[in-house]
Amino acid sequence: MTENKNQPIITVKDLSIFYKTFRAVKNVDLEIFENKITAIIGPSGCGKSTVLRSFNRMNDFIPGASIQGNILFHDKNIYDEDVDPVQVRRMIGMVFQKPNPFPKSIYENIAWGAKMNGFSGNMDDLVEKTLQDAALWDEVKDELNKNALSLSGGQQQRLCIARALAVKPEIILMDEPCSALDPIATLKIEDLMRELSHNYSIIIVTHNMQQAARASDMTAFFTMDEDRAGVMVEYGLTTQIFTNPKNKQTEDYITGRFG
Amino acid sequence: MPRDTLDRQINNIKDEVLILGNMIEQATLLSVDTLKNRDIRAAHELIEDDQLINDKRFAIENAVLILIATQQPIAHDLRILTAILEVSTELERMGDYAKGICKITIKMGESDIPIPIRDLVKMAELAVTMLHKGLSAFVNENLHLAQSIPLEDDNVDALYHKVYRHVVEVITANPATFDEAHLLLWVAHNLERLADRVTNICERTVFIATGEMMEMDSTDDEDQED
Numbered sequence: 200m201t202e203n204k205n206q207p208i209i210t211v212k213d214l215s216i217f218y219k220t221f222r223a224v225k226n227v228d229l230e231i232f233e234n235k236i237t238a239i240i241g242p243s244g245c246g247k248s249t250v251l252r253s254f255n256r257m258n259d260f261i262p263g264a265s266i267q268g269n270i271l272f273h274d275k276n277i278y279d280e281d282v283d284p285v286q287v288r289r290m291i292g293m294v295f296q297k298p299n300p301f302p303k304s305i306y307e308n309i310a311w312g313a314k315m316n317g318f319s320g321n322m323d324d325l326v327e328k329t330l331q332d333a334a335l336w337d338e339v340k341d342e343l344n345k346n347a348l349s350l351s352g353g354q355q356q357r358l359c360i361a362r363a364l365a366v367k368p369e370i371i372l373m374d375e376p377c378s379a380l381d382p383i384a385t386l387k388i389e390d391l392m393r394e395l396s397h398n399y400s401i402i403i404v405t406h407n408m409q410q411a412a413r414a415s416d417m418t419a420f421f422t423m424d425e426d427r428a429g430v431m432v433e434y435g436l437t438t439q440i441f442t443n444p445k446n447k448q449t450e451d452y453i454t455g456r457f458g
Numbered sequence: 459m460p461r462d463t464l465d466r467q468i469n470n471i472k473d474e475v476l477i478l479g480n481m482i483e484q485a486t487l488l489s490v491d492t493l494k495n496r497d498i499r500a501a502h503e504l505i506e507d508d509q510l511i512n513d514k515r516f517a518i519e520n521a522v523l524i525l526i527a528t529q530q531p532i533a534h535d536l537r538i539l540t541a542i543l544e545v546s547t548e549l550e551r552m553g554d555y556a557k558g559i560c561k562i563t564i565k566m567g568e569s570d571i572p573i574p575i576r577d578l579v580k581m582a583e584l585a586v587t588m589l590h591k592g593l594s595a596f597v598n599e600n601l602h603l604a605q606s607i608p609l610e611d612d613n614v615d616a617l618y619h620k621v622y623r624h625v626v627e628v629i630t631a632n633p634a635t636f637d638e639a640h641l642l643l644w645v646a647h648n649l650e651r652l653a654d655r656v657t658n659i660c661e662r663t664v665f666i667a668t669g670e671m672m673e674m675d676s677t678d679d680e681d682q683e684d
Contacts, residue, residue, distance in 0.1 A: 409530060441532050443669030454533050455461045 205233040208370060208400050209254060214268035215428075216249050216258065223249050225428035227268075229419060231370075236392055236401045238411035238437065241421035242452065246429020247404045250421070251372050254402065255291035256284040272370075289316055292363035296375040298355035300347035300362070305330075305339050308347045308358055313365045325365060332398075333361035334391045353384025357391065364395075371395065373403040377410065389414040408453055412441045420449045464529045468538055471521050472597040475542060475549070478514045479593040482552045483586045485511065486652060489559035490582040493645065494575050496568065501560035511553035518546045537669065541662040545596060548655045552589070555648035562641045572635040573624040573642055581617045581649040584610070585656070592656040596663045604663035607656060608674045614653040621646040 209231035216224040224246040231237050231254075239247040249258065256277060258264040269276045277287045300308050309326045318325065326343065330336040335357040339350070347358055356376060363371055373392075377385040385407075392401055392414055405411050411418055418440040420433045433440065433449040444450045451457035485504060492501040522539050525531065531539055588610050595603035625639045657675040664672050 408532075412532065442536070444533055450533050454531070454535055455464075457460075 205235060207231060208233040208273065209402075210269075210271040210274075211250075212269040212271065214250070214253065214266060214270060216246065216253055217263075217265045217267075218261065219263040222426070222428045224253075225424065225430050227429075227431045229431060229434060231400060231402060232417065233400050234396055234398070235416040236396050236403065236414060237417040237419065238415035239402065239404045239419045239421060240406075240408060240411050240452070241429070242423070242457075243406075244427070244429075245421040245423050247421050248374055249429065251374055251402060251404045252293075254370070254372055255288045255293055257288070257293065259284055289366050290368050291370040291372060292366065292368035293372040293374065294356070294359050294363055294376050297379050298352055298359050300350070300355050300358050302346065302348055304344045305347050305350070305358060306343040308362050309365045312362055316366045318365075329361040329365045330358075332364050332395065333357045334387065334394070335361055351384070353380050353387055356380060356384070356388060360388075360391065360395075364399075368399065370400045370402065373401065375404055375406060378406065385410070408441075412437060420444075420446075420452060422448055422452065461535075464525070464531060464535060467521075467525055467529070468535065471518060471525070471539075471542055474514065474518050474521065475545060476593060476597060478511065478518065478546060478549050479589060481511050481514065482549050482556070483589055485553055485556035486559075486582055486586050486589075486649075489556040489563070490579055490645070490649075492560055492563040493566065493571070494579060496563070496566075498564050498567070501563040504560045505557050508553050508557045512550060515546045515550040515553075519543060534666070537666045541596075541666050544662050545593075545659050548658050552652045552655055555652050558648050559645050562645055565641055566638060569638050570635075571642065572628045572632075572639050573621060577617055577621050577624070578642070578645055578649065581614055581621070581646060584614050584617070585649050585653040588614070588653050588656040589659075592659045592663075596659055596666075599663060599667050601664060601667040604660040604667075605674070607660050611653050611657055611675060614650055618646050618650040 207230040211227055211229040214224065214227040215222055227250060239251060241247050252258045253266060253270060258266070266278060270278060272287070272291065275282070301311065303311070306326055309329055310322050313322065313325055327336060327340075330339060335354060338354060339345070347355065350358060360371070377388050380388065389410065392403070395401060396416075403411075403415065415437045418435065418437045419431055420440065421429050421431050424430045433444060433446045435445070440449060441453060444453065448457065485507065488500065488504055491497070492504065522542055526536075526539055588607055591603060592607050594600070595607060622643060625643045628639045629636050654675065661672060661674050664670065664674070
C-alpha cells in the first residue's frame with residue numbers, strides 16, 4: 200500500500216450503464232492502476248458489480264444492457280466496434296462470488312480454458328504453474344484427476360482463480376470472491392491476491408469493509424443518488440479512505456452509520 | 459442509527475476522561491495549596507490518591523482496547539479512540555506533576571518560602587483553566603477552541619520566567635536559600651509542563667476533527683521533556 204500508484208491500466212471516462220431505459224450507473228470517472236488491488240465498496244444496489252462487469256464486457260450477456268462513455272484498456276476503448284469481447288475477457292478475467300468450477304477434474308478445469316485459447320505448450324507445466332500461482336498446488340498435486348467439486352469452498356475458489364490465470368490475463372476482476380468462504384479461506388484468498396498483484400492488476404467488489412481495508416491499495420466508494428443511479432463518491436488510497444475520508448457519505452458508510 | 463452501541467460506549471469513555479481530568483485539576487490546585495499552607499499531611503494524602511488517577515487511566519485504556527477489539531472502529535471513530543489513549547497518558551503524567559509538587563511540600567518542611575507563593579498559585583490556576591477548557595474542546599471536538607487554547611500557554615510561560623528570575627535573584631542574594639529556591643523552581647517547572655501537555659491534548663483534538671497531525675506549540679522544547 201504505497202503512494203506509488205503505477206500507471207493506469209484501465210481508464211474509465213464518464214461511464215454510464217443502462218438496463219434498457221434505467222440508468223444503473225452514472226458519470227463515473229476512474230483510473231485503475233497497474234499491479235494494484237483496487238476495491239469497490241458501497242451499499243447494495245449502488246452499481247458496483249455492474250461497473251465491475253463492464254470492465255470485461257460481461258454485461259453484454261444481459262439483454263437491454265448498454266453503456267455510454269469509454270473504458271480504456273491500455274488506451275483502447277474495449278467497447279469499440281473492432282474489439283472482440285472474447286479477447287477482452289481473456290485479457291481481463293473474472294472470479295465470481297460463488298466458486299464455479301466445472302464438474303470435471305482439477306486438471307481439466309485448468310486445461311480447458313487454455314486449450315480453448317489455443318495454448319500449444321506443455322499443458323502439465325501450465326497446470327502446475329497456475330496451481331502454484333494460485334497457492335493450491337501443494338494441496339492438490341497428488342490428486343489432479345479428482346473431481347474439482349470435491350474440493351473445499353476455499354480450494355474451489357482458488358481453483359477458479361487458477362483457471363482465470365491459465366489464459367494469462369493482465370487484470371483479474373473479483374466479484375465478492377470470499378462471500379461464500381469461511382474466515383480462514385478468506386484470509387488465504389486475500390494473501391493470494393497480494394501475491395498475484397505483483398504480476399496482475401486486481402479489482403475486487405466486496406461488501407466486507409474490513410476486507411477492502413486489509414487487502415486493497417486503492418478504494419472506490421459508490422452509492423446511489425436520488426434517482427437510484429450508482430455514482431462514485433470518493434476514490435483514493437485505501438489508507439486514506441479508511442482513516443480520513445474526505446466525503447461525509449464515505450465516512451458514514453465505512454463507519455457503519457449508513458447503507 | 460446502526461452504531462448506537464459504539465457511539466454510546468465512546469461517549470461513556472469520554473465521560474471517564476472528563477472525570478480523570480477533574481481529578482487532575484483538583485490534585486494540581488490542592489498540591490499548590492499544600493505548599494502554600496505547609497500542610498504535609500495533606501501532601502501525603504494527595505500522593506496516595508495518585509494511585510486513583512493511575513487506576514482511572516488504566517480503566518480508560520482497557521475500555522478503549524475492548525472497544526477497538528469488539529467494534530472495529532475506523533476513520534473518525536478510530537481517531538477518537540487513539541486520541542483518548544494519548545490524552546489519558548497526558549493526564550496521568552499531569553497527575554505525576556501534582557504528586558511531585560506534594561513531594562516538594564514534604565521536602566520543604568517548615569523552611570521559609572523565599573519567593574512569592576502567589577506566582578505559583580497563579581500558574582496553577584492558569585494551567586488548570588487551560589486543562590479544563592482543553593478537555594472541553596477535546597470531548598466536544600471543538601476545533602476553534604482547541605486552536606485558541608495553546609496561545610494561553612504564553613501566560614504560563616511568562617510566569618515561569620518570572621519565578622525563574624526570582625529564584626536566581628534570591629539565590630544570588632543569599633546562597634543559603636539554594637535548596638529551597640531550587641525546589642520551588644521545580645514546582646514552577648511542573649506547572650509549566652502541565653500547561654504544555656494541555657497543548658498536546660489540543661493537538662489531538664485537531665487530529666480528531668481533521669485527521670491532520672499538527673504541532674501547535676513551536677516553543678515546546680524536546681529538551682524539556684521529562
